[in-house]
Amino acid sequence: MMDLVAPAGSPGALKAALAAGADAVYVGLRDETNARNFPGLNFDPHHLREAVSEARRFQAQLYVAINTYARAGAWDHWKAAVDQAAEANVSALIAADMAVLDYACRTYPELRLHLSVQASATNWRSLQLYRELFNIRRAVLPRVLSLSQIARLAEHDVVPLEVFGFGSLCIMVEGRCLLSSYACGRSPNNYGACSPAESVEWITTSQGLETRVAGILLDRFTPEESAGYPTLCKGRYRAGDRIRHVFEEPTSLNTLDILPQLAEIGIQAIKLEGRQRSPAYITQVVRTWRAALDAYQRNPERFIPEGSWSQTLSELSEGQQTTLGAYARVWR
Ligand code: SF4
Missing domain, CATH: 3.20.20.70 (Aldolase class I)
Incomplete structure (x- = not known):
């Protein structure tokens, strides 16, 4: 069992x-x-x-x-x-x-x-x-x-x-992801939090609700979309001519x-x-x-x-x- x-x-x-x-x-x-x-x-x-x-x-x-x-x-x-x-x-x-x-x-x-x-x-x-x-x-x-x-x-x-x-x-190898550390200087691997709360912003704009970590825009949501806690691996980014979940979808x-x-x-x-x-x-x-x-x-x-x-x-x-x-x- x-x-x-x-x-x-x-x-x-x-x-x-x-x-x-x-x-x-x-x-x-x-x-x-x-x-x-x-x-x-x-x-x-x-x-x-x-x-x-x-x-x-x-x-x-x-x-x-x-x-x-x-x-x-x-x-x-x-x-x-x-x-x-x-x-x-x-x-x-x-x-x-x-x-x-x-x-x-x-x-x-x-x-x-x-x-x-x-x-x-x-x-x-x-x-x-x-x-x-x-x-x-x-x-x-x-x-x-x-x-x-x-x-x-x-x-x-x-x-x-x-x-x-x-x-x-986590889509990256656990214990080795540096995305959060890269963005805000704090690593989940020795600080214990990916996207630490003090680095996260939720901002209502005329284009929709924006989520940012250390000022970096991770996502922008329409009123119909629900916004989860922002992590860098699940943001929507511009790659080529499209904006999409480049690493992973929520x-x-x-x-x-x-x-x-x-x-x-x-x-x-x-x-x-x-x-x-x-x-x-x-x-x-x-x-x-x-x-x-x-x-x-x-x-x-x-x-x-x-x-x-x-x-x-x-x-x-x-x-x-x-x-x-x-x-x-x-x-x-
Ligand atoms: S950025 Fe994503 S893969 Fe990296 S530690 Fe955070 S949740 Fe895990």
């Missing part, structure tokens, strides 16, 4: 995820040590301890993501974050930076370590190295791998694998259709993206995935996603559209 790993950016979202049936919930601390460092999100050390107790009450696990890369001269922030996670007695720490993994592994040998997607480990030798050096117990795979590549990776059986099942997509990953293949490969956990989402969103997504995983468990041979599940997830998706992303990619 695959574990369902849900996001929570607030105590309300945590309760929603647990009540909807998550097996594990991942959270971040209220600073740049996690990759969702947005105002009003995340947990302070007191709330983190409460979150661990709350998860135990539901017999669920509580993971903490300390998955950005320590900035030169600011190591103490990342060290303190690991200390806080260990003191709160979290079920696992999700990390990418070798310095963070090394410190956690040496200082808290009992603390379970998961390799973050931010590490972008895409081959078995890389996973083996992380396991040998830091005793990682699970790896979250980057969303750039196709299903057949994941299957080949799993054959080596280096560590249990977790893959993304639903939510917003869309969400949804792997409900390939759930049986993921199970057959031996994937240990399905991760849902969205620590920036509301408790209402978390409730609907987790409830839908709980129903799907339970249905698969009851009858693997006859599993077919119900129409209502796909409809719910489509309505919650960016641009109301979903994709299998790189899982269905045929080129290498």
